[in-house]
Amino acid sequence: MRPLRVAIFASGTGSNARTLIEKAQALGETLEISFVLSDKATAPVLKKAEELGVRTYLVEKKLDRQNHEQAILNILREHRIDWIFLAGYMRLLSGTFLRQFALWHGDASQIVNIHPSLLPAYPGAEAIARAYQDRVSHTGVTVHFVDEGMDTGKIIHQEALSLSPEASLADWKEMIHRLEHRMYSNFLESLSLGQQKTFYFEENQ
């Protein structure tokens, strides 16, 4: 069996991307991060990936959404990608994109995202800061499948964290990001162990 091929999409810092790459490298032959793709030329994630020896693609949205997504689909097909991990990718994917990617994998949904809240609470940007402002007694992290909506896809796994209202926002962010890194790399590992059903890219595409 060939290694599972994973692509990471990210627009920002890339701490989750880095953790996923390091985890994949530790897992050995079973799984590879084939590339990191970003839509932002200035995203620090690009440098992080390159330093770890992972190929990067910059696909900026210069034209309309359809052309942008088609350019991405071409790269995914070229690499025969099995799974996509969104890690701070600041764009929604269209139904057309999701359907095309699923068609290459027995119609299975194999795109996941990580979000720093207990969805459906606090979807969208600045989730940690908004929860902090509300001084919620606990928050957490969600790994979920991706659909067309903003953080609305089927939930795979959630973990809660109790956070002190006296702690700073920076403390909250640090604890939540640490939990994200653990949860996302555990999910990656579950793929490599075959604990999560995977449809490989159908080679006749």
Ligand code: GRF
């Ligand atoms: C993370 O909080 C992730 O949950 C959210 O975007 C952030 C990305 O952070 N979707 P990083 O770029 O991985 O450090």
